[in-house]
Amino acid sequence: MTLTHRAPLTPMTVEPSRTRVRRSGAPGRRLGGLVLAGFVSAALALSGCATAPGTPVVPVSQDQPTDNCEGANAPLSSLTLIQSPRTATGGATACLEGNAVSVVDNDSAPVLPATVTDSEGREVVISDISRILPLDVSGTIAATVFGLGLGDNVVGRDTSTNFDGTGELPVVTKTGHTITAEAILELEPTVLLTDTTIGPKEVRQQLRDAGVAVVMISSERRIDSNDDLVAEVAAALGVTERGAALAKSLSAEIAAATAEVAAIAPTEASERVRLVFLYVRGNANIYYIFGADSGADSLIEALGATDVATEIGWVGMKPMTAEALVAAQPDALVMMTDGLTSVGGIDGLLERIPALAQTPAGRNARVIDMADSEILSFGPRTAQIVRALAKALYASPGMDAAAGTGE
Numbered sequence: 001m002t003l004t005h006r007a008p009l010t011p012m013t014v015e016p017s018r019t020r021v022r023r024s025g026a027p028g029r030r031l032g033g034l035v036l037a038g039f040v041s042a043a044l045a046l047s048g049c050a051t052a053p054g055t056p057v058v059p060v061s062q063d064q065p066t067d068n069c070e071g072a073n074a075p076l077s078s079l080t081l082i083q084s085p086r087t088a089t090g091g092a093t094a095c096l097e098g099n100a101v102s103v104v105d106n107d108s109a110p111v112l113p114a115t116v117t118d119s120e121g122r123e124v125v126i127s128d129i130s131r132i133l134p135l136d137v138s139g140t141i142a143a144t145v146f147g148l149g150l151g152d153n154v155v156g157r158d159t160s161t162n163f164d165g166t167g168e169l170p171v172v173t174k175t176g177h178t179i180t181a182e183a184i185l186e187l188e189p190t191v192l193l194t195d196t197t198i199g200p201k202e203v204r205q206q207l208r209d210a211g212v213a214v215v216m217i218s219s220e221r222r223i224d225s226n227d228d229l230v231a232e233v234a235a236a237l238g239v240t241e242r243g244a245a246l247a248k249s250l251s252a253e254i255a256a257a258t259a260e261v262a263a264i265a266p267t268e269a270s271e272r273v274r275l276v277f278l279y280v281r282g283n284a285n286i287y288y289i290f291g292a293d294s295g296a297d298s299l300i301e302a303l304g305a306t307d308v309a310t311e312i313g314w315v316g317m318k319p320m321t322a323e324a325l326v327a328a329q330p331d332a333l334v335m336m337t338d339g340l341t342s343v344g345g346i347d348g349l350l351e352r353i354p355a356l357a358q359t360p361a362g363r364n365a366r367v368i369d370m371a372d373s374e375i376l377s378f379g380p381r382t383a384q385i386v387r388a389l390a391k392a393l394y395a396s397p398g399m400d401a402a403a404g405t406g407e
Contacts, residue, residue, distance in 0.1 A: 076260050076390055088364065088366060089364040092367075094389045096381065097388070101146045101164070105245065106245040119217055119219075122216065126215065126237065128213075129191055131188055136195045138379075148246055158171070159171055160372070178198075181203050192204075197219055204216075217229070221379075222295045223298040225378070227247040258302050261302065261386060274332075276289060276307075276328050293316055295378070296334070325355050326355055335369045336372040346365050
């Protein structure tokens, strides 16, 4: 049976990506990460303009402050672990340890002009990086620029870029993913770093015609694509040496984070938490399950959990059906905070999706949420994201002993 209590999902038009990902790996995995970026961009657009009666409108990528961040700064190993994470009850919000992006310990001088072939196959010459404008729907490109030690050169931001040092920068993506040539040219950027989550493409061409060096970065966002993302951004800015150092540092941080999680996560397959990543925009009646090759699967793997969407053969991002949800039998759902808010929180989610009552996640009202601009951003904050989700999944503060906290 399919969900009949919601309006049918309307097919969305996503700007085609001609991205060439310059790394080895399974073609399907690369494609999944690229499609995810385009899908999220289109879905965010819909969520901002289609409002169901009585449903509060949540600003696109404007993460709401939360009071549920107890223990965010505590080391994972110091927290009281849930005795039985598969049967834990209630919701938990994953919060980053801090709001800063660490800067690479390398100040080698930029080598300019830099000539690169961007992700759409265009050869671009960058001769001036004094005024950098990094834009994408998740704020990842900006975080990478800051991680490379070039934050002082950034002149503007997207709505998802809200880490330390960016608060005073003007926002040029007021609707989440749409730009205008006028707003950008007012900032007089010398180089624009962006991807297919930001558009329309006609505006990007107008900027090229106006003399701005526009470099298209790959839209793929996965744990195992971080090195490539850093390399692309660093090459465009003429700081390849810094890029190599940053990639090495991030890889070490991610390895350390996953090792910490592995030390507390159940080792037996039967005891691993069964997770489903559910993408929701209640304002636009959008309910999608993210499966294999979506990027969400790499996060779930890093958490030492089971991605049950992948287990049941769910590839990429597809509209949720009651059959798929019941077949998956998730112990918990992973969601974006604004998406959860858009349906009225956990209670509203359970009301809108009756099939959840037939799953452990629904019966236990078990939902792990994290800020939209963070959870699938990857990049320089990947290790923090993994730790934050692990704390919410395995050691959520505030849960009572009946939920298995071991307190």
